[in-house]
Amino acid sequence: MRYKFLFLITGIALAVSCNSPQKDYQFTTSDIESHIDTLSSDYFLGRMPFTEGEEKTVAYLVNEFQKIGLEPGNGDSYIQEVPMVSILTQPSETMEIQSAKEKISLNGLQDYVFWTQRTDSAVSFQDAEMVFAGFGIVAPEYGWDDYKNIDVKDKIVVVLVNDPGFGTEDASFFKGNTMTYYGRWTYKYEEAIRQGALGCLIVHNTIPAGYGFNVIQNSWNSSKLYLDDRGKEGYKLAFEGWVTLPTANRLFEMAGLNERELLAKARKPDFQAIPLNLKASSSLKVEATYNTSQNVVAKLTGEQNPDEYIVYTAHWDHLGVGKPDASGDSIYNGALDNASGTAALLALAKAFKESKTPNRSVIFLAVTAEEQGLWGSAYYAQNPIYPLEKTVANINMDGINPYGKMKDVSVIGVGQSEMEELLDVELEKLGRYSAPEPNPVAGYYFRSDHFNFAKVGVPALYFHTGIDHVEKGKEYGKELQDQYTAEYYHKPSDEYDSSRWNLDGAVDDVQLLYNIGQNLANSNQWPAWKPGSEFKSIREGYMKK
Numbered sequence: 001m002r003y004k005f006l007f008l009i010t011g012i013a014l015a016v017s018c019n020s021p022q023k024d025y026q027f028t029t030s031d032i033e034s035h036i037d038t039l040s041s042d043y044f045l046g047r048m049p050f051t052e053g054e055e056k057t058v059a060y061l062v063n064e065f066q067k068i069g070l071e072p073g074n075g076d077s078y079i080q081e082v083p084m085v086s087i088l089t090q091p092s093e094t095m096e097i098q099s100a101k102e103k104i105s106l107n108g109l110q111d112y113v114f115w116t117q118r119t120d121s122a123v124s125f126q127d128a129e130m131v132f133a134g135f136g137i138v139a140p141e142y143g144w145d146d147y148k149n150i151d152v153k154d155k156i157v158v159v160l161v162n163d164p165g166f167g168t169e170d171a172s173f174f175k176g177n178t179m180t181y182y183g184r185w186t187y188k189y190e191e192a193i194r195q196g197a198l199g200c201l202i203v204h205n206t207i208p209a210g211y212g213f214n215v216i217q218n219s220w221n222s223s224k225l226y227l228d229d230r231g232k233e234g235y236k237l238a239f240e241g242w243v244t245l246p247t248a249n250r251l252f253e254m255a256g257l258n259e260r261e262l263l264a265k266a267r268k269p270d271f272q273a274i275p276l277n278l279k280a281s282s283s284l285k286v287e288a289t290y291n292t293s294q295n296v297v298a299k300l301t302g303e304q305n306p307d308e309y310i311v312y313t314a315h316w317d318h319l320g321v322g323k324p325d326a327s328g329d330s331i332y333n334g335a336l337d338n339a340s341g342t343a344a345l346l347a348l349a350k351a352f353k354e355s356k357t358p359n360r361s362v363i364f365l366a367v368t369a370e371e372q373g374l375w376g377s378a379y380y381a382q383n384p385i386y387p388l389e390k391t392v393a394n395i396n397m398d399g400i401n402p403y404g405k406m407k408d409v410s411v412i413g414v415g416q417s418e419m420e421e422l423l424d425v426e427l428e429k430l431g432r433y434s435a436p437e438p439n440p441v442a443g444y445y446f447r448s449d450h451f452n453f454a455k456v457g458v459p460a461l462y463f464h465t466g467i468d469h470v471e472k473g474k475e476y477g478k479e480l481q482d483q484y485t486a487e488y489y490h491k492p493s494d495e496y497d498s499s500r501w502n503l504d505g506a507v508d509d510v511q512l513l514y515n516i517g518q519n520l521a522n523s524n525q526w527p528a529w530k531p532g533s534e535f536k537s538i539r540e541g542y543m544k545k
């Protein structure tokens with residue numbers, strides 16, 4: 001077995017070095033294996049922000065970047081501090097709803113879940129008017145505005161999950177079943193904030209949401225992490241939350257409406273928000289705790305265009321020590337998620353340092369607090385060390401292939417940017433190919449750190465391991481992935497085990513990530529967003545000279 005794989009790797013090495021002399025680095029499993037093994041060991045305590053696990057992880061990363069010989073990426077420091085606040089919302093048990101005819105009481109947790117980003121010690125609202133605002137979307141590129149001709153200031157907006165394209169089987173209407181950012185729950189709250197609403201309730205529905213109400217119930221009465229924006233805070237909703245579909249139907253009925261008709265209306269571009277003539281009252285208590293975590297950043301200065309940047313990212317954090325599993329293990333090691341991507345980041349840093357210095361600068365950014373809301377990358381994107389208009393692209397890694405060699409990679413968010421073409425060119429040279437992600441409905445594009453770069457307009461590339469196993473085919477590859485999701489994902493069992501892991505495919509993927517970055521770092525190319533991308537106008541806004 002081993003000999004055969006070694007032979008394959010050597011074969012690829014020859015092919016690549018003949019084609020493009022600049023790619024003088026050939027990865028092997030030893031570039032990544034020990035980093036995965038180390039970072040996912042119990043010593044790092046599951047790499048939870050604000051804990052001893054963070055201190056150990058950050059120290060390890062800084063030490064490795066120093067050993068490699070990279071410069072500090074933030075002035076004379078390898079650290080970018082990320083101030084955060086943990087907000088514990090204790091909601092009152094009920095929400096009262098008053099119509100012209102009757103008054104009902106909804107039960108928290110069972111009928112709805114809500115929380116707040118406000119840090120005041122208590123938040124309450126009395127007889128706040130409720131408005132049905134369709135999908136709660138303002139999307140200029142689709143000529144769409146659910147908030148036209150209505151003022152929702154101081155009102156509670158009730159909106160549908162996902163976007164109007166979902167379930168229409170029409171790929172040209174929004175993106176059909178592929179979720180646009182307008183379909184994500186985070187977007188709904190962001191837009192409600194821009195509209196000055198008092199609160200926002202999303203109507204839950206398992207299929208378009210991609211997960212059950214139980215997932216949302218887990219956030220009841222628990223703390224959530226946010227960036228600490230004291231001193232520059234903007235408007236925040238009094239509360240954000242979800243209602244179950246049966247509860248929403250009850251409210252619509254009280255208003256003399258029904259969900260089916262509302263959905264049909266909400267799918268039309270001439271949709272007009274509908275006041276429900278219902279008034280809601282409830283309150284919540286808040287406890288805010290402030291704490292600082294750390295992004296780790298290293299830099300390789302380019303030779304000809306040092307003020308243009310390629311940024312590689314991987315989140316170093318995971319879930320720490322928590323609820324024990326059946327075997328009594330309580331350390332969430334996060335070997336795949338994301339000791340593996342962090343290991344790849346270190347391997348890439350070493351490879352770039354040992355290769356001919358590229359024309360553009362290359363930044364290696366290990367971000368914190370991905371698991372609790374992509375906060376480390378959000379902080380970087382809002383406080384970029386390197387100007388966004390000089391940042392050529394982001395290449396993100398969140399989990400690398402542990403299953404052995406694959407013919408394909410699975411591109412998250414197909415059709416977004418020209419980074420995909422750069423990927424395809426390099427894949428083809430290696431005799432491999434790209435495939436769209438198997439489950440675009442889940443909106444994975446919005447669920448890792450590259451998304452925060454996209455949100456500020458920087459073209460971002462993110463792919464998962466493929467499923468087309470070189471020796472055993474697609475079904476086998478799919479089976480391994482499903483097994484990972486069921487047995488290891490976000491569980492204490494996500495550990496490194498050399499008998500279970502086969503890093504030969506990871507080596508291929510890291511080589512690919514390297515080749516793409518090298519090409520870009522040695523070109524004058526500025527990959528753009530594709531027409532129809534929700535991020536195109538953001539980029540063009542600040543790139544216009």
Ligand SMILES: [Zn+2]
Nearest residue numbers: 337338370398
């Ligand atoms: Zn992850």
